[in-house]
Amino acid sequence: MLTWLTHTVNGLAYGSLLFLVASGLTITFGLLRTVNLAHGAFYLLGGYLAYDLASDGTDYWIALALAVLAAAAMGTVVQRAFLHYVAGRELPQIVLTLGIAYIIGDQILANYGGDPVAPQTPPGLEGPVTIGDWTFPKFRLVMIGVAIAVAVFAGALLRFTPTGAKVRAAVDDEEIARAVGIRVPLIFLLVFGFGTGLAAFAGVWGGAFTSLSPDSGFDMLLLALIVVVVGGLGSIGGALLAAFAVGLIDQYGKVWFPEWALFTLYASVAALLAVRPRGLFGKAVTR
Amino acid sequence: MTTPTSTKPDTRPAAAAAPGRSAPRRWAPGAGVLVAVALLMFVPAATDSFYTFVATRMLLLGLLATAFNAVFGFGGMSSLGHAAFFGIGGYAVGIGVTRWDWSPGTVLAAALAAGALAGAVFGLACLRVRGIYLLLLTLALAQALFGLAFYQTEWTGGDNGIPNIPRDGLPAAVREGDGYYRLTLVVVVLCVALLWMYQRSPLGMSVVGTRESESRMSAAGYRPGALRTVAFAVSGAFSAVAGVLEVYLQGSVSTASMSWQISADVLVYAILGGARHFFGPFLGAVAVTGLEVWVSTYTDRWMTVLGVVYVVTALFLADGVLGRAASLLRLARTKSGAGSGTSAEART
Amino acid sequence: MTTTTTTTPEYAIAATSLTVRFGAFKATDDVTLGVPVGERRALIGPNGAGKSTLFNLLGGQLRPTEGRVSLLGHDVTRLPAHRRSRLGLARTFQLTNLLAELTVRQNVELTLAARSKAAWVFWRRLGAVDGLAERALDVLARWDLDGSADRPVRELAYGQQRVLEIALAMCGDPEVLLLDEPTAGLSPADARRLTGLVADLPRTVTVVLIEHDMEVAFALADRVSVLQAGRIIADGTPDEVSTDKRVLEAYLGEATSA
Numbered sequence: 001m002l003t004w005l006t007h008t009v010n011g012l013a014y015g016s017l018l019f020l021v022a023s024g025l026t027i028t029f030g031l032l033r034t035v036n037l038a039h040g041a042f043y044l045l046g047g048y049l050a051y052d053l054a055s056d057g058t059d060y061w062i063a064l065a066l067a068v069l070a071a072a073a074m075g076t077v078v079q080r081a082f083l084h085y086v087a088g089r090e091l092p093q094i095v096l097t098l099g100i101a102y103i104i105g106d107q108i109l110a111n112y113g114g115d116p117v118a119p120q121t122p123p124g125l126e127g128p129v130t131i132g133d134w135t136f137p138k139f140r141l142v143m144i145g146v147a148i149a150v151a152v153f154a155g156a157l158l159r160f161t162p163t164g165a166k167v168r169a170a171v172d173d174e175e176i177a178r179a180v181g182i183r184v185p186l187i188f189l190l191v192f193g194f195g196t197g198l199a200a201f202a203g204v205w206g207g208a209f210t211s212l213s214p215d216s217g218f219d220m221l222l223l224a225l226i227v228v229v230v231g232g233l234g235s236i237g238g239a240l241l242a243a244f245a246v247g248l249i250d251q252y253g254k255v256w257f258p259e260w261a262l263f264t265l266y267a268s269v270a271a272l273l274a275v276r277p278r279g280l281f282g283k284a285v286t287r
Numbered sequence: 288m289t290t291p292t293s294t295k296p297d298t299r300p301a302a303a304a305a306p307g308r309s310a311p312r313r314w315a316p317g318a319g320v321l322v323a324v325a326l327l328m329f330v331p332a333a334t335d336s337f338y339t340f341v342a343t344r345m346l347l348l349g350l351l352a353t354a355f356n357a358v359f360g361f362g363g364m365s366s367l368g369h370a371a372f373f374g375i376g377g378y379a380v381g382i383g384v385t386r387w388d389w390s391p392g393t394v395l396a397a398a399l400a401a402g403a404l405a406g407a408v409f410g411l412a413c414l415r416v417r418g419i420y421l422l423l424l425t426l427a428l429a430q431a432l433f434g435l436a437f438y439q440t441e442w443t444g445g446d447n448g449i450p451n452i453p454r455d456g457l458p459a460a461v462r463e464g465d466g467y468y469r470l471t472l473v474v475v476v477l478c479v480a481l482l483w484m485y486q487r488s489p490l491g492m493s494v495v496g497t498r499e500s501e502s503r504m505s506a507a508g509y510r511p512g513a514l515r516t517v518a519f520a521v522s523g524a525f526s527a528v529a530g531v532l533e534v535y536l537q538g539s540v541s542t543a544s545m546s547w548q549i550s551a552d553v554l555v556y557a558i559l560g561g562a563r564h565f566f567g568p569f570l571g572a573v574a575v576t577g578l579e580v581w582v583s584t585y586t587d588r589w590m591t592v593l594g595v596v597y598v599v600t601a602l603f604l605a606d607g608v609l610g611r612a613a614s615l616l617r618l619a620r621t622k623s624g625a626g627s628g629t630s631a632e633a634r635t
Numbered sequence: 636m637t638t639t640t641t642t643t644p645e646y647a648i649a650a651t652s653l654t655v656r657f658g659a660f661k662a663t664d665d666v667t668l669g670v671p672v673g674e675r676r677a678l679i680g681p682n683g684a685g686k687s688t689l690f691n692l693l694g695g696q697l698r699p700t701e702g703r704v705s706l707l708g709h710d711v712t713r714l715p716a717h718r719r720s721r722l723g724l725a726r727t728f729q730l731t732n733l734l735a736e737l738t739v740r741q742n743v744e745l746t747l748a749a750r751s752k753a754a755w756v757f758w759r760r761l762g763a764v765d766g767l768a769e770r771a772l773d774v775l776a777r778w779d780l781d782g783s784a785d786r787p788v789r790e791l792a793y794g795q796q797r798v799l800e801i802a803l804a805m806c807g808d809p810e811v812l813l814l815d816e817p818t819a820g821l822s823p824a825d826a827r828r829l830t831g832l833v834a835d836l837p838r839t840v841t842v843v844l845i846e847h848d849m850e851v852a853f854a855l856a857d858r859v860s861v862l863q864a865g866r867i868i869a870d871g872t873p874d875e876v877s878t879d880k881r882v883l884e885a886y887l888g889e890a891t892s893a
Contacts, residue, residue, distance in 0.1 A: 090365075099593075099594040102593055106590035107591060110588060265434070266427050270424055278420075484758055489755070490754070490755055495734075502728070505716040506716055508749035
């Protein structure tokens with residue numbers, strides 16, 4: 001019984017990590033109509049920067065903040081210097097962000113090597129929590145809390161601020177959003193920086209969760225893409241639910257039918273996309 | 288809606304070449320191709336075995352890119368899942384030869400059939416999606432197959448793949464090195480010629496018509512969904528042939544043949560070379576493969592350079608090298624007097 | 636079921652109680668309409684009256700929420716556009732809808748190929764199959780488009796594109812032809828030329844056309860149906876309709892209340 005509880009909470013914790021990566025991706029898509037395939041690279045960037053700083057003796061929390069800020073800054077640079085010029089054109093955006101992902105990933109490989117590194121668990125969150133007979137790593141529980149907090153925070157931003165209203169408008173009706181001139185470059189920069197900063201934060205904690213290697217950027221990207229697709233492109237609440245679902249399926253799948261786990265995951269996503277392109281929680285399209 | 292290229296004027300498909308030309312002019316390109324193929328036969332004589340290997344890869348990746356373009360440039364559908372077909376061809380060799388001792392002919396037939404079948408499944412799954420959703424759906428389908436290749440270790444050898452695939456089935460003259468290069472050349476030329484014929488046939492042209500306007504085509508009596516599925520099946524079948532050639536060349540197959548990075552690469556080959564031109568994607572494949580070899584003599588950081596190639600392609604080469612060349616050519620012609628100039632055009 | 640007006644084959648195309656809703660909005664509201672074989676019928680009505688929606692229902696581009704469509708005696712309500720095309724229906728679109736990157740010749744050849752054995756041929760050049768090239772030349776000559784045969788359609792003048800639309804629609808020798816504002820956006824000279832072309836269509840073809848220009852509509856049509864807010868409010872000969880009180884109200888009302 002307790003094993004199942006552990007599997008379930010593990011799944012939720014992993015889902016939380018996925019959500020942290022996916023939330024930035026889905027917000028970016030909502031406003032910019034860009035599936036940013038460099039998102040996984042920003043995950044890596046944050047993870048490795050914080051790891052590097054912390055192993056040089058910088059205070060953990062300062063290292064984390066610096067890594068997140070650096071990734072956010074770099075995100076805005078990428079958006080302004082490159083993505084800006086292919087606004088509204090999906091295919092060039094995909095090729096462009098993939099190229100940037102290759103560059104960042106390769107530079108990380110050059111600097112840190114290809115072997116996985118294991119960043120430390122955040123100080124204060126080490127060790128287990130014991131409730132009755134059940135023990136579980138404290139860090140993972142906190143991760144779930146953080147994911148929910150981010151979801152609530154981002155959701156509130158979307159719901160109650162003018163910027164959020166514009167994002168929602170853009171998600172609801174791209175044409176009209178464009179027509180009323182929502183493509184304000186400054187908002188784009190901020191949203192993009194916010195998204196990449198979130199990815200970097202996920203990288204710092206995700207590294208401590210699963211370890212960090214240059215390959216893990218694309219692994220996370222693909223899983224986050226699933227979350228975004230299932231949750232409905234642009235939907236925060238959908239992304240949270242989808243992230244939990246994917247986390248649980250991944251966890252149970254590894255326990256129950258490891259040979260079929262990856263196939264089942266992607267095949268169900270494909271089936272969903274084929275039938276309901278806008279995802280489970282996205283607006284249905286009438287075609 | 289996405290269409291593969293931007294609004295630049297030159298988007299005329301290669302298959303739009305005007306018929307009704309006088310006989311000598313009509314035969315000239317064919318003769319030129321024959322001469323070129325004959326010359327290519329002598330590449331191994333002029334280089335060492337490493338460059339022969341590279342040339343072989345250029346050919347088979349060129350075939351992959353050309354097959355991909357049946358869906359992408361001519362079908363107007365942006366797929367990010369063509370690694371699946373390439374991998375299917377690869378595993379047809381690996382599994383067929385090591386398990387059942389298939390002859391190359393059987394392998395080829397199986398790969399064509401499996402590639403076409405998988406392509407048809409992709410096409411049917413994609414009936415209702417366009418643009419970004421099509422990209423994501425094809426990616427998900429390909430990843431599902433990647434998942435099979437990765438975890439069905441009993442069949443595929445998992446991440447390690449199937450090593451040491453014997454080439455004994457191939458005639459001795461074409462089994463290794465120079466001979467295998469020539470075999471690849473013949474197969475690729477044959478496949479590309481078939482694709483060329485298909486692309487300008489009524490069937491292939493009606494796929495192009497579907498790219499231009501589904502409602503127009505269905506009002507004329509065509510079934511756009513069926514045509515999209517056909518395009519995927521044709522593309523899948525020939526992409527699988529490229530996978531077969533690759534695995535006979537490497538002597539092994541692994542999940543790398545199904546990695547989504549192959550799908551991304553082939554997309555970039557097509558855009559970079561010029562997706563609206565029949566030979567554009569082939570050119571792109573040759574160029575990037577050549578660049579890799581050249582860059583690798585100076586640095587280990589090929590992926591960084593490839594990333595730069597992607598960025599440059601996205602920012603500056605939406606119509607590809609051939610597209611650029613064609614618009615320059617047209618510009619020159621317009622300046623010199625005749626010509627109708629460029630036209631502002633509203634895309635659907 | 637035996638003698639409802641719509642299933643009687645003398646109607647080339649007919650709609651029975653046709654309704655389509657987009658959310659709460661009825662774009663087409665209980666439309667019943669029958670066009671006898673060989674008739675020229677004009678559909679008129681103010682902007683947003685649902686004329687193009689009705690065309691999309693008749694053509695198969697849109698499925699109705701309720702009601703039926705019959706074509707030459709067949710119930711085609713559930714048939715997709717390409718099946719209706721094969722039964723003998725052809726149409727043009729309000730916004731020019733052509734294969735813009737292909738040449739004029741290829742547009743014609745492809746349209747001809749749709750109805751021939753050639754459609755699934757994959758080994759020979761488009762024009763070389765089933766005499767398509769020669770047949771296409773005939774069509775181009777008939778519509779005076781042969782001068783621009785090898786130009787991409789997007790380079791044609793707008794008036795020529797509209798002519799090409801009708802030429803394509805006539806390629807399959809349709810029995811029923813739906814023309815959605817054939818003269819919209821044309822210069823007066825081009826509009827006159829196009830009106831002439833439509834008037835000269837053989838009488839064996841049943842023509843339904845949406846037309847904004849009353850003069851053109853009344854000149855071409857045997858009968859006129861008037862749509863307003865998704866409903867048919869009047870139906871009759873041009874003379875009857877032009878003096879119908881409700882029609883005048885519909886047009887004048889729109890002008891005064893707006």
